[in-house]
Amino acid sequence: ETTLILGEAGPNRGARANALSWFTEQATDLSGGDLQFDIQWGGALFKAGAALNGIADGVADLGTVISVYFPQEMVAYGIADLPLQNDDAWVGMKATDELMRTNASIQANLADMNLVYIGTFTTSAVHIGCKGGAIRSVADIEGKKVRGVGAYGDTFKDLGANMVPMSVYDAYQGLDSGLLDCSQGYSYATAALKQHEVIDSYTLLNWGQVGALGILMNKDMFDSLSEANQTALLTAGEGMADELGRLITADNDRAIETMKAAGVEIITLPDADRETLVKGGQPYVDTWVERANAVGLDGAAMLDDYAALLAKYAKERDEQGYPWTR
Amino acid sequence: MLSRIERLLVDLSICAVLGLGFVITLNVVLRALFNSGLPDSTVIVAELMVAAVVLPLAATTAQRAHIAVEFVANRLPRRVSDGLIVFGSVFGLFALSPLIWAGAREAIGAIEKGSFFFGELMLPKWPGRVIFLVGMAVCWLRLLSMVVTDIATLRRGEPLSQPTGGH
Amino acid sequence: MDGTLVGLVAFAALIGLLAIRVPIAFALAGVAAVGTFVMFAFRTGAFNPDRAWRPTSSLVFSNSFDLIHSYDLSMIPLFVALGHIAYKAEITTKIYHAARVWLASVPGGVAMASVFGCGGFSAITGSSIACASTMGRICSPEMLRMGYDKRLATASVAAGGTLGSLIPPSVLFIIYGIFTETSISSLFLAGIIPGLISLLGFILVIWLWVKRDPAAAPAYPGTITGRERLEAALQAWPAVLLFVIIVGGIYGGIFTATEAAAVCVSAALLIGFAQRMLSVRDVIDALRETVVQTTSIFVIAAGAKIFVAFVALTGVAGDIVGAVQAAELNVVLLMLAIAAIYLILGMFLDPIGIMVLTLPLLVPLVEGYGLDLIWFGVVVIKLLEIGLITPPVGLNVFVIGSVVGKDVPIDRIFSGILRFLSIDILVLVLLMAFPILSLLIPNSM
Ligand code: NA
Ligand code: NA
Numbered sequence: 001e002t003t004l005i006l007g008e009a010g011p012n013r014g015a016r017a018n019a020l021s022w023f024t025e026q027a028t029d030l031s032g033g034d035l036q037f038d039i040q041w042g043g044a045l046f047k048a049g050a051a052l053n054g055i056a057d058g059v060a061d062l063g064t065v066i067s068v069y070f071p072q073e074m075v076a077y078g079i080a081d082l083p084l085q086n087d088d089a090w091v092g093m094k095a096t097d098e099l100m101r102t103n104a105s106i107q108a109n110l111a112d113m114n115l116v117y118i119g120t121f122t123t124s125a126v127h128i129g130c131k132g133g134a135i136r137s138v139a140d141i142e143g144k145k146v147r148g149v150g151a152y153g154d155t156f157k158d159l160g161a162n163m164v165p166m167s168v169y170d171a172y173q174g175l176d177s178g179l180l181d182c183s184q185g186y187s188y189a190t191a192a193l194k195q196h197e198v199i200d201s202y203t204l205l206n207w208g209q210v211g212a213l214g215i216l217m218n219k220d221m222f223d224s225l226s227e228a229n230q231t232a233l234l235t236a237g238e239g240m241a242d243e244l245g246r247l248i249t250a251d252n253d254r255a256i257e258t259m260k261a262a263g264v265e266i267i268t269l270p271d272a273d274r275e276t277l278v279k280g281g282q283p284y285v286d287t288w289v290e291r292a293n294a295v296g297l298d299g300a301a302m303l304d305d306y307a308a309l310l311a312k313y314a315k316e317r318d319e320q321g322y323p324w325t326r
Numbered sequence: 327m328l329s330r331i332e333r334l335l336v337d338l339s340i341c342a343v344l345g346l347g348f349v350i351t352l353n354v355v356l357r358a359l360f361n362s363g364l365p366d367s368t369v370i371v372a373e374l375m376v377a378a379v380v381l382p383l384a385a386t387t388a389q390r391a392h393i394a395v396e397f398v399a400n401r402l403p404r405r406v407s408d409g410l411i412v413f414g415s416v417f418g419l420f421a422l423s424p425l426i427w428a429g430a431r432e433a434i435g436a437i438e439k440g441s442f443f444f445g446e447l448m449l450p451k452w453p454g455r456v457i458f459l460v461g462m463a464v465c466w467l468r469l470l471s472m473v474v475t476d477i478a479t480l481r482r483g484e485p486l487s488q489p490t491g492g493h
Numbered sequence: 494m495d496g497t498l499v500g501l502v503a504f505a506a507l508i509g510l511l512a513i514r515v516p517i518a519f520a521l522a523g524v525a526a527v528g529t530f531v532m533f534a535f536r537t538g539a540f541n542p543d544r545a546w547r548p549t550s551s552l553v554f555s556n557s558f559d560l561i562h563s564y565d566l567s568m569i570p571l572f573v574a575l576g577h578i579a580y581k582a583e584i585t586t587k588i589y590h591a592a593r594v595w596l597a598s599v600p601g602g603v604a605m606a607s608v609f610g611c612g613g614f615s616a617i618t619g620s621s622i623a624c625a626s627t628m629g630r631i632c633s634p635e636m637l638r639m640g641y642d643k644r645l646a647t648a649s650v651a652a653g654g655t656l657g658s659l660i661p662p663s664v665l666f667i668i669y670g671i672f673t674e675t676s677i678s679s680l681f682l683a684g685i686i687p688g689l690i691s692l693l694g695f696i697l698v699i700w701l702w703v704k705r706d707p708a709a710a711p712a713y714p715g716t717i718t719g720r721e722r723l724e725a726a727l728q729a730w731p732a733v734l735l736f737v738i739i740v741g742g743i744y745g746g747i748f749t750a751t752e753a754a755a756v757c758v759s760a761a762l763l764i765g766f767a768q769r770m771l772s773v774r775d776v777i778d779a780l781r782e783t784v785v786q787t788t789s790i791f792v793i794a795a796g797a798k799i800f801v802a803f804v805a806l807t808g809v810a811g812d813i814v815g816a817v818q819a820a821e822l823n824v825v826l827l828m829l830a831i832a833a834i835y836l837i838l839g840m841f842l843d844p845i846g847i848m849v850l851t852l853p854l855l856v857p858l859v860e861g862y863g864l865d866l867i868w869f870g871v872v873v874i875k876l877l878e879i880g881l882i883t884p885p886v887g888l889n890v891f892v893i894g895s896v897v898g899k900d901v902p903i904d905r906i907f908s909g910i911l912r913f914l915s916i917d918i919l920v921l922v923l924l925m926a927f928p929i930l931s932l933l934i935p936n937s938m
Contacts, residue, residue, distance in 0.1 A: 178746025421523030
């Protein structure tokens with residue numbers, strides 16, 4: 001029996017925590033009880049910004065890595081954070097997972113850092129809640145004081161928004177006091193942080209997501225496991241996309257209902273405006289391609305592969321529905 | 327020599343506090359008056375925090391301003407209590423060693439990998455880590471020199487100057 | 494190697510080192526490093542030091558570096574600097590003179606005003622340490638100058654600082670809310686009455702203290718005319734202006750609490766230079782004190798952070814909670830056991846670290862008993878706040894200690910703290926016995 005230490009920066013509640021717990025239970029089952037887990041929640045061992053070295057150095061044997069903290073080291077994984085049009089949590093995770101699992105140069109790149117890819121998460125689609133004037137079109141973005149998320153925030157800045165540095169946990173107070181007009185976020189998180197109490201409208205951007213986060217493992221530890229246990233971990237990791245997809249889709253639907261019940265107007269951004277956003281995000285995609293090329297990856301080819309994978313899983317969803325509804 | 331370096335580091339730390347205060351204030355003013363802001367201000371402030379907090383470490387040590395629980399030690403004879411001060415410094419040498427080793431690994435790693443922070447300016451990660459290493463290393467040297475001079479003082483049978491941080 | 498055993502030995506070693514005057518930061522970091530090394534070296538059963546170096550160094554580095562490398566915590570050096578600059582510019586002296594003149598007939602009135610000031614400041618920042626750092630620099634030296642008893646002048650502010658996390662906004666409530674999926678706004682509302690009860694409790698302690706020992710708070714010498722009162726009040730305008738800037742800015746949506754600290758430093762500098770009360774020399778001196786003080790606070794917080802990571806690795810918290818769970822206690826005994834766990838951990842570790850270590854394990858247990866998580870949150874935060882002023886590692890006490898320097902030894906502050914602790918325990922019992930005190934406001938919203 002081997003007990004693996006798993007480091008997670010987030011709390012032991014919510015969809016991601018449930019998916020993580022599901023992963024460990026699956027891995028334990030698949031290994032016939034041989035693999036046990038000691039999960040350290042809330043960044044008890046290391047915060048999100050130290051996860052990469054923490055795992056590579058063996059502080060934890062495996063753990064959650066959020067790529068945005070490591071734009072250089074995790075440049076390949078960062079493809080899942082790009083403001084491409086890809087707002088479906090399950091499709092995004094399946095495509096990202098397959099790319100990470102099958103691309104040889106990504107695997108080699110990780111191995112250089114003493115890491116092995118196990119499975120992926122997503123935060124789901126980026127939307128925006130506003131107090132006062134709502135965002136009904138791209139033109140409404142100009143002049144708004146906004147708390148942003150990654151390249152989605154950068155694109156908003158380019159479109160005339162005034163970005164306010166603030167953690168997502170302070171956004172409630174910021175919206176309440178008027179320091180913020182709008183806060184970008186994910187539906188389940190918006191509801192969990194009770195932002196529906198302080199926003200008047202919630203605009204579904206249906207644009208993209210922050211999906212470059214998942215479980216990586218210390219390669220020395222991975223290599224020291226039996227082949228059966230390695231397979232157990234990889235299989236459980238691959239299953240996470242389906243499980244988190246189910247959890248997060250349900251959570252997001254529930255969150256929208258909560259917001260509606262609180263009197264928040266739910267707005268869907270018109271398609272033409274969304275195209276403006278996607279186009280506005282293009283410079284950040286181009287920058288990413290350059291950075292990927294700089295570390296010896298073929299950025300443009302990866303982007304094509306990724307687009308093909310997104311199309312493949314979107315098609316599967318359209319034809320067969322989500323796995324949990326089949 | 328060491329005390330001149332310490333003074334320089336404290337001065338740099340003062341500049342860091344002024345700098346982060348300036349960056350944050352400027353950001354507020356730009357937002358309130360011009361509907362704009364400084365790029366990557368949170369990263370800049372966090373990096374300046376490292377300078378503000380870590381660089382004065384050696385000076386703090388030299389002033390014996392580290393906080394300690396002293397009510398037991400104060401009830402002991404002077405010689406014993408002085409001996410404990412030296413032991414505290416020796417323990418500090420020991421406690422800082424892993425931080426210095428790890429700090430060096432991190433600083434070198436950040437430079438070699440070209441690590442940077444996500445943001446408009448793509449600011450590199452190495453400056454904060456190098457500052458951390460410098461602050462820790464100079465503090466270690468200060469502790470070492472204090473151990474040497476304190477032991478010499480004790481051998482001459484003289485009392486040590488008392489700490490200011492605790493009691 | 495049994496993690497719980499390593500954990501307990503480490504706690505014993507820590508107590509031993511602290512007792513023989515090893516600087517607290519070094520003791521925490523050193524013991525944690527050795528303990529971490531032992532845990533990793535024995536990972537596979539046999540002693541294998543080669544595999545322990547890398548994870549140990551990684552753990553000690555990241556936990557100390559990430560604590561310091563923080564935008565949010567820049568509030569602390571800034572508020573400390575504000576205190577020092579306001580002192581040099583005599584902004585604090587004037588507001589204290591006004592308080593003293595106006596409260597001349599109230600024994601211990603200035604200490605009470607300080608605690609009220611802490612309460613007011615709590616409504617601005619979410620952090621107890623920030624609260625103690627600022628108010629400590631502003632209040633304690635002024636009270637000492639007025640001839641207040643050293644213990645009263647320091648302990649009242651150290652205790653008053655603990656209001657920072659009970660009265661909203663509060664970083665600790667936010668973290669608790671995330672870990673328990675409870676409403677952060679409900680938690681904030683739930684903290685108001687307990688915060689005010691704690692505040693009144695501290696006022697009561699000061700009143701009793703000065704009643705028993707009038708010399709602890711010297712009365713204003715001579716009589717005061719109405720004109721003197723008016724002049725004192727008018728001269729206090731810079732402090733009032735700073736307060737208006739902070740409150741107006743935060744609640745008016747102009748800046749965050751972290752930004753408020755920077756804006757206030759800038760404003761204090763402007764006022765000081767405009768009034769010709771400040772020279773460049775003064776500012777540099779103020780900042781020199783600021784950085785040394787900030788460093789001595791942060792190194793302890795960083796040491797505590799490393800220690801938390803080591804304790805997490807040992808699993809000792811899980812074993813203790815497991816033992817409590819297995820004992821199948823009744824509700825009263827359960828809460829007493831939980832209180833004991835928090836008070837003991839609070840002697841050594843920082844509030845956020847304790848929450849991260851305990852909440853994932855405790856919350857399901859508490860839920861299983863059908864207890865209200867909002868009420869439990871208030872009890873937990875109160876327990877963590879008490880930990881900030883209990884020896885041997887009491888961060889708020891160290892903050893005040895670093896402000897007053899060698900004038901007041903740390904153990905004198907702790908001895909003054911004992912009186913405030915007794916009322917804190919009383920308040921804690923009240924909060925545990927009467928959940929309505931916490932739930933009244935959130936349930937009526
Ligand atoms: Na507060
Ligand atoms: Na304590």
